[in-house]
Structures are given as structure tokens and as C-alpha cells.
Amino acid sequence: MPTPIGHMIGGHSVESPTTFESRSSGNGADLVGVFAAATKEQVREACVAAREAFVLWSATPAPVRGELLGKVGNALEREKESLARLVTREMGKTLKEARGSVQEAIDTCRFFQSEGRRLYGQTVPSEMPNKELTTYRRPLGVVGMITASNFPIAVPSWKIVPALVTGNTVVWKPSSDASAVAYAFAKLFEEAGLPPGALNVVFGGGRDAGAYLIDMMDEGRLNKFAFTGSTAVGRVIGEVAGRNLLHPTLELGGKNPLVVLRDADLDNAVQGAVFSAFATGGQRCTTAGNVIVDAPIYEAFLERFLGKVSELRIGDPLAHQDVDYGPFINERFYHDWQDHYGWGEPDGATLAYGKGRITSESAPSGWAGGDPAAGFYGWPTVWTGVEPGMRLFQEEVFGPTINVVKVDGVDAAIDAANAVEYGLSSAVYTMNRDWAYRFKSRIQAGMTSINNTTVGAEAHLPFGGVKASGNGTRESGIWVLENYTYWQAVNDDVSGRLQLAQMETQYVTPSDEVDVGSLF
Ligand code: UN1
Numbered sequence: 001m002p003t004p005i006g007h008m009i010g011g012h013s014v015e016s017p018t019t020f021e022s023r024s025s026g027n028g029a030d031l032v033g034v035f036a037a038a039t040k041e042q043v044r045e046a047c048v049a050a051r052e053a054f055v056l057w058s059a060t061p062a063p064v065r066g067e068l069l070g071k072v073g074n075a076l077e078r079e080k081e082s083l084a085r086l087v088t089r090e091m092g093k094t095l096k097e098a099r100g101s102v103q104e105a106i107d108t109c110r111f112f113q114s115e116g117r118r119l120y121g122q123t124v125p126s127e128m129p130n131k132e133l134t135t136y137r138r139p140l141g142v143v144g145m146i147t148a149s150n151f152p153i154a155v156p157s158w159k160i161v162p163a164l165v166t167g168n169t170v171v172w173k174p175s176s177d178a179s180a181v182a183y184a185f186a187k188l189f190e191e192a193g194l195p196p197g198a199l200n201v202v203f204g205g206g207r208d209a210g211a212y213l214i215d216m217m218d219e220g221r222l223n224k225f226a227f228t229g230s231t232a233v234g235r236v237i238g239e240v241a242g243r244n245l246l247h248p249t250l251e252l253g254g255k256n257p258l259v260v261l262r263d264a265d266l267d268n269a270v271q272g273a274v275f276s277a278f279a280t281g282g283q284r285c286t287t288a289g290n291v292i293v294d295a296p297i298y299e300a301f302l303e304r305f306l307g308k309v310s311e312l313r314i315g316d317p318l319a320h321q322d323v324d325y326g327p328f329i330n331e332r333f334y335h336d337w338q339d340h341y342g343w344g345e346p347d348g349a350t351l352a353y354g355k356g357r358i359t360s361e362s363a364p365s366g367w368a369g370g371d372p373a374a375g376f377y378g379w380p381t382v383w384t385g386v387e388p389g390m391r392l393f394q395e396e397v398f399g400p401t402i403n404v405v406k407v408d409g410v411d412a413a414i415d416a417a418n419a420v421e422y423g424l425s426s427a428v429y430t431m432n433r434d435w436a437y438r439f440k441s442r443i444q445a446g447m448t449s450i451n452n453t454t455v456g457a458e459a460h461l462p463f464g465g466v467k468a469s470g471n472g473t474r475e476s477g478i479w480v481l482e483n484y485t486y487w488q489a490v491n492d493d494v495s496g497r498l499q500l501a502q503m504e505t506q507y508v509t510p511s512d513e514v515d516v517g518s519l520f
Contacts, residue, residue: 004034005183007042007203010049011196014042020204022179025092025327026316027374032090033180038202038209043171046200047221050142050169053197058139058167060195065165066116071192072161073109076102076153083153083184085318090180091149092326092375093280094317105157105185107459111477112165119166119481127505130495137485139167141223144213146206146237148229149329150283152178153185158463158475159226159249160189160199166484168224169198173213176205177330206233217244224484227251228285231422231468238471249473249483251464253396254424255289256454257417259439260301261410262294264429268451270304272429276453277402278312278380281325283333285469286425286447286455288402290386290393292416295408302352302384302404309353309380315368316375323368325400327375334376337399340392344383347390354381354401388419396422410435418444424465425454446470 006013016036024030038046057065076083080102087098124133143163147156156174163170174182186201202209206229216222217240226249227237234252241248258276260269276288293301317326328334334357341356343349355362358377367377378400386392386403393403407413410430417426417439426445430436436450446465447457457463462474473483493499 002031002034004036005179005203006036007038007046008183008186008199008201009042009046010052010200014045016042020176022090022177024089024318025177025329025375026089026318029374030089033183035176035179035183035203038173038204038212040212040215043173043202043209043212043216044219044221046171046202047142047144047216049197050171050200051221053195054139054141054169056195057164057169057198060167062116062119062165062167064116065167066113068192068194069109069116069161069165070113072188073106073113075188075191076106076109079184079188080106083181086181086184087152087178088317088326091152091178091329092317093150094323094326095321097280101151101154104154104459108154108157108161108476111460112161115162115478115481116165126491127501128493128495128499130493131499132492132494134490134492136488136490137166137481138488140484140486141168142221143168143170143224143226143484144216144222145170145172145226146210146213146229147172147174149175149177150280150285152181155228155251156182156185158459158480162480163224163226163484164194164198166481168484171200171202171213171216171222173202173204173209176203179203214240217241217246220244222246224248226483234470247473247483248471249475250471251285251473251475252468252470253422254285254287254465254469255394255396255420255422256286256425256427256445257290257292257420258288258427258454259292259413259417259429260294260297261413261428261430261432261435262296263431264297265431265451266297266301266304269429270301270308272427272451272453273305273402274308274312276427276455278325278400279455281328281378282400283329283398284455286457287398288427288454289396290403290405290416290420292405292407292413294413295406298406305404306353306382309382310364311366312364312380313366313368314358314364314377314380316370319370320368324366327377328399331376333398334378337378337397337401340395340397340399340401343391347392348385349383349390349392349403350385352382352384352404354379388416394420410438414439414442418442421468422465423467424469425449427452427454446474
């Protein structure tokens with residue numbers, strides 16, 4: 001057994017009484033690493049280390065903090081290929097996507113490297129003489145973070161990098177399914193010279209290490225919480241944060257609509273729908289859940305779409321580099337996905353393509369080869385006859401499944417697109433400017449694409465949702481700064497006397513009224 005990797009607490013490696021394994025999603029025989037499983041006391045120690053490190057790190061000039069994050073970006077660039085392979089090996093997305101997700105973290109470092117030279121405040125005129133008003137962004141303190149396994153570098157970077165550039169320190173509990181990637185990523189911050197304790201990593205599952213970190217809000221050890229994951233867990237974090245008067249960042253689930261209107265470029269729309277539904281095996285929060293198709297092109301779209309779906313290549317992405325998607329990240333995700341096969345029939349939907357788990361007896365023609373039992377692989381699955389109100393339409397499935405929904409016209413399409421509890425991303429395919437305009441102004445979603453997919457956020461645009469997809473916080477770009485700083489308003493009075501605003505303000509005394517009509 002390989003030596004267990006310890007938590008990264010205050011610059012030390014800390015072992016735990018118990019450990020857990022992280023195995024390759026594509027090949028269960030491949031042990032990627034063994035990790036310490038954090039106790040509550042260790043999570044507390046990590047919070048204490050972060051609190052101590054805050055003194056030095058928050059006093060480090062922001063441009064210097066930015067330079068350090070630029071060095072992390074350089075290290076990520078140097079290690080891009082190794083990291084991408086580790087992402088693919090550990091959680092199973094394709095190498096092309098894994099490279100893209102490392103690039104997203106590089107882009108994030110680049111953006112916030114230069115933000116360290118801005119972090120602008122304002123100068124505001126005072127109503128009193130010899131007095132200056134200014135505002136400053138100040139760091140919040142210690143940030144607890146829990147992240148998911150599907151974007152194990154990009155999404156953590158959206159949180160860690162802006163938190164650090166603004167002077168906060170971090171305790172991060174990465175997904176246990178991506179512990180090796182998290183460890184490798186955190187090592188690059190050490191390499192770049194981040195002071196000990198500014199970024200602490202505690203390993204373990206959501207029910208133990210994750211729950212302990214949430215408890216730290218009640219112990220008063222955290223000033224901020226940031227979470228990407230399910231809406232159910234997000235609600236719990238929001239409640240605990242609320243009673244502690246913290247404002248958490250919550251990036252939660254989605255059931256994202258992709259609308260194809262009658263004038264759309266069909267080839268482009270079909271390709272976009274296939275990628276939106278099946279990239280990362282449907283295990284993205286931005287995955288399309290319902291493809292909503294305008295009646296006049298419904299049959300043509302469906303035929304082409306099913307044609308593409310039947311050509312999808314599926315398999316172990318390390319062994320077969322040309323696959324479109326790989327395995328489920330873990331067995332639980334597979335079982336949760338498999339359950340949805342029972343939802344369609346009672347509601348009257350039709351299974352148009354797909355047969356559950358891929359096995360050696362039941363594999364689609366695009367199966368790339370090898371033993372499908374080495375991981376959990378799912379058939380690409382397409383439902384038709386789905387309507388708003390059906391369970392298939394409403395619930396996030398988090399796997400390679402898509403519903404094709406028939407509507408008549410742009411307004412019916414928008415109504416259907418809005419008929420879910422979520423509101424993360426959305427897409428419309430049309431060449432009609434008016435329809436595109438109507439869609440982008442009426443869709444209830446944090447993100448909207450016109451003639452592009454529901455996925456593929458860029459690192460400098462705000463990322464986040466409305467309704468059950470979050471609590472209104474945004475990640476990425478300048479918008480995320482609001483979530484890791486508070487505004488300090490400063491009154492600097494050099495008059496040398498007591499000046500009372502409002503009460504002693506010298507407003508100009510008006511003279512007699514001018515009647516312009518009588519002047520000429
Ligand atoms: C997620 O699934 O939590 O826009 C994030 C996208 C990716 C990020 C997804 N860049 O699909």
C-alpha cells in the first residue's frame with residue numbers, strides 16, 4: 001500500500017488514525033492514492049492554522065499576493081499535461097476536457113494576478129471641508145471551502161485564487177473522489193511560496209470531514225463558506241451560515257434547458273446539444289437536461305440527434321483518447337443515475353435510446369473496447385415525449401441522459417425552459433434576432449448562450465445561477481471579489497475640530513427666484 005498522504009495543515013503533513021483510497025474512476029484496479037481521513041479535531045487545527053496565517057497574509061501587499069498567484073499559474077502551465085492526466089485518471093473525464101479544465105485554472109490565476117494590482121476602492125467627496133472619504137476592500141478572514149469532483153482543479157481555483165488575492169486564508173475540503181488532484185494542485189501553491197497555513201487542505205468524505213468543516217461555522221472559526229455541489233447540501237450550508245451571519249457562496253444544481261427554434265442551423269444545434277448533454281458524461285452542473293425543440297423541426301432534429309448519439313464513443317479515457325465520455329466518477333453517481341430509468345414510464349415518457357449500465361453483454365456500438373466492468377459506464381440515454389411536470393423534466397440526473405421536449409414556438413419554448421426549479425445555465429439556437437432577444441431577456445438563468453452550448457463558462461465572466469441553483473453569489477471575474485471582501489468606508493478628517501455631517505453642512509443659501517419668462 002502506498003504511504004498515505006496527510007492533510008496540509010499549517011505547512012505540515014498531518015496523518016490521521018484512518019485512511020481512505022482514491023481509485024481511478026475508469027479502472028477500479030488502479031489505486032491512485034491513499035489519504036488521511038480528517039477527524040474533527042484536525043479540521044479545527046486547520047482553521048486555527050488559517051487564522052494564524054491570516055495575520056501575515058492579509059498584511060502582504062495585494063500586488064505581491066497577485067504575483068504569487070501568477071507563479072501558481074506558471075506552475076500549472078508547466079504541469080498542465082501531468083495534471084490533466086491525473087484528472088482523467090482519477091475522475092474519468094476525457095483528456096481534452098481535462099486539459100481544458102486545467103487551462104481554466106491557469107486563466108483564473110492570470111486574471112487574479114493582475115487583479116492584485118487593482119482591487120480598487122473609491123475616493124468619495126465629503127460634504128464637509130478638510131475631510132476625505134475613501135473605501136477599501138478588506139479580506140473577510142478564514143474561508144471554508146467544499147468542492148465537487150467533476151471539475152477538481154477549475155472550480156476550486158475559482159474559489160481559492162480570488163480568496164487568496166484578496167488576503168483571506170483557506171481551509172479546503174476537496175471531494176474525496178479527487179483527492180490526488182487536490183493534493184497536486186495545493187502543492188503548486190507551496191512551490192510558489194505561499195506562507196504556511198494560508199491554504200490548508202483536509203481530506204475526507206462529505207459526511208465526516210465536510211460536515212466537520214460546516215460545524216466550524218458554529219464554532220466561530222470561519223468568516224466565509226464557499227461550496228459547489230448539490231442543492232440539498234447547499235441548503236444545509238446556507239442555514240448554518242445564516243445563523244452565524246455569514247454570506248456563503250453556493251453553486252448548486254441545474255436542469256439546464258437548450259432550446260432549438262425552427263430557424264436554427266440544425267447541424268450546429270445538434271452538435272451543441274450532444275456536447276451539452278454528454279460532455280463529462282453529463283456530470284456537470286451546466287449539463288443540458290432538457291432539449292426543447294420547436295415543432296416544425298422536431299422530427300428532423302430528433303433523427304439527426306439520435307444518429308449522433310448512436311455514434312458516441314465511450315470508454316476508459318486514459319486507454320482510449322478518442323472517447324466522447326468516460327465512466328461515472330463513482331459508484332454512487334452511477335446508482336443515482338440508474339434510478340432515473342424507473343421515472344419515465346409511469347409518467348408516460350418514451351425511452352428512445354439507452355439501456356442503463358454498459359456491460360460486456362450490453363454495449364453500444366461506440367463502446368471503445370476493454371472491460372466495461374472495470375468502472376461504471378452508462379449508455380447514452382435519450383427520452384422523448386417528456387413534458388414539464390414529469391419527474392424526468394424536473395430533476396437533475398447527473399449522468400449521460402437527455403430529454404427531448406416538443407413545443408410550438410419561441411414563447412412556449414421559453415415557458416418550458418423556465419418550468420424547472422433550477423436556473424443555472426441555458427442556451428437557444430436561432431438566427432432570429434428577435435427570438436434570441438426574447439429568450440435572453442425572459443429566461444430565468446444566471447447564464448445564457450446564443451448559438452452555443454449550456455456548458456463552457458469562461459474564467460472572467462460571472463458564473464452562477466438563480467432559483468434553486470444558488471443564492472445569487474457569483475464566481476469568476478471581477479464579480480467574485482464581492483464575495484471575498486467587505487467594504488470599509490473611511491472618514492479622514494484633517495480639520496482639527498468636531499465637524500458634524502448633516503447637522504453642520506454649509507449648503508449654499510439660494511437668492512431670489514428667477515422668472516425666466518419675464519426676462520425677455
Ligand atoms: C461545474 O460543473 O460545477 O461551464 C462547473 C462549464 C465549466 C464549469 C462547470 N466550465 O461547464
